[in-house]
Amino acid sequence: MSRHLAAVLGTGQTQHTTKRTDVSMAGLCREAIDRAMADAGLDWPDIDAVVLGKAPDLFEGVMMPELALADALGAPGKPLLRVHTAGSVGGSTANVAASLVQSGVHRRVLAVAFEKQSESNAMWALSIAPPFSMPVGAGAGGYFAPHVRSYIRRSDAPEHIGALVAVKDRRNGALNPYAHLRQADISFESVRSSAMLWDPIRYDETCPSSDGACAIVLGDEPTGDAARNPVAWIRATAMRTEPTTFAGRDQVNPQAGRDAAAALWRQAGITDPYTEIDAAELYVPFSWFEPMWLENVGFADVGHGWKLTESGETEIGGQLPVNPSGGVLSSNPIGASGLLRFAEAAMQVMGRAGEHQVDGARTALGHAYGGGSQYFSMWVVSSTKEW
């Protein structure tokens, strides 16, 4: 498949927090968009198409928000697409936007994703029991906790690994001015003594509920070449899906994630991701998903992901810094969380990650998953066109 080159020209995100009652949904999106456009050095007439991503409509109770938001997204007179792949939607939104440039259809595309969790209650929205069923569902935490337990049992991981991830990500979040939770003083002991919400997941190992948005501006090769500031060249993209349940499904190490990663590394020409990737933004809403995804994506052998975490190699300064931005554990505007991973990966290779910059990052991974670990989207970005 022949592709045109595409680049991230600019990124923008909001100040993420529990309640952004100072803005409407449109205003929230524009805070991110205006920053992305400024970062890219572009203005509205430069944009050829707009892609919007958002998680389930029940989260804000707005059907097809892309229609009401069209003015705010600068979409009148341009193609406007909505992407929806549950929690992974931000990543899928970036990949769909990239495909519009890589296909040669558009030169410059704006991708936006948001969630305003304060308008509703995601825990309620994710726990509605249909008739005839047993109402034991308890939100995303209740869904994923049994699979975390399975991972711990299968890998013989020591039970403190989850707390190590939480401490690292929250301290990283303290380096990120946009993060919802900035907890420089969090300690291993405080995480280990925080309330057990969905045993084996503790309160401090759980993502916050955030209002926030993220936007990126993508451009074709001539636009990327002409950009004033460094851009992030999109080296590979991949998405895979699988059903939520089927007999023999591996819920700990899902096939769709393994397949997406294999396709991604192949397309990027990467044979040893652990040494070739300089920074990874993995979608880790519950701390234990760091070692789980390290294995699923191929940074570690099956059963060994927790050893990377324990060794400190996933900290900033380690061999593979994971979530230098603080990740989903520090900010979780659900629909935007995937795009934040992709944007933060781009910021690393553009050298614009500020205090959480990984020194010399040239190649980075953005990763997102959603639903019952059934949607996966990933990209690899690089600081140069030659790789």
Added chain:
Amino acid sequence: MTATSSASIGSAPLRAPLDIGFDYTRSLGPLLSEFMTGLAARRIHGVRGSDGRVHVPPVEYDPVTAEALTELVPVAAEGTVLSWAWNPEPLDGQPLSSPFAWIFVRLDGADTAMLHALRVESSEQVRTGMRVRVCWAERPVGHITDIACFEPANGPASEQPAAEPGEPVTMMTAPVHLRYQHSVSAEESRYLRGLAEGRLLGQRCPVCGKVYIPPRGACPTDGVPTEGEVELPDRGVITTFCIVNVPFLGQRITPPYVAAYVLLDGADIAFLHLVLGCDAEDVRMGMRVKAAWRPREEWDTTLRNIDHFEPSGEPDAPFDSYAQHL
């Protein structure tokens, strides 16, 4: 939600109402906040766009240039009908409960029309070009519903003077209610009717041989119909589980409780259920459990006929016997 009348227990697919609702909140942002604050004082504002047009209701961003708009301008509470359609049977939640006209009305001073309801006796009283005026809600609160509806402007005006703007309105509530008839497949209906008799009925895929409970009608892996029925025992093994300690809106079981994947003997897929009958701390992967049924007279077409699962007292299943179901 579980009350399926006995009349419906035949062979047709089972159905039951599913009602969900939430009072969503909307933070308005500066522009819409000023608009809503005006409504509370029976004042209507539009916003001037880059091309000079006045948009009512105000839009936060210009439809032409996408720039943020800030210049609010007062418009009249009276205007002209640009188009209309008769609504003979109003639905719950619409502005009026008796038949009315949907109108596109352009308020004096505005350049755009908005959709609203016109209160008249019959469609004979509606025409394009007619003059109409706002009927305010009895007690405006700073919500779009403060404009209760419109009425023809030729009759006597009611006493609804504008007031001085009060406290800024920054939030509004938008209740959403969805009422579904939830229907299940023929295969799941058969399984549910089995539950009403205290039986656990699964189906086997003719290609991969996997047994699904509840049955799917089609194998998710092979995509072929699953017709062979398999009756399963009411005991099995806990593959994995979590202890739910967190209370939340809409929760139906009081925490703490153990939500466990139970793999019935002979099944190839586990389902989530409740585990009681021992301390939560004593629940473990591989624990053997049996169903604790509710009293027979309470049985219905639901998995809730099994009140919970409890330890059977058998030795734990070896990890390898269920590892492929995690």
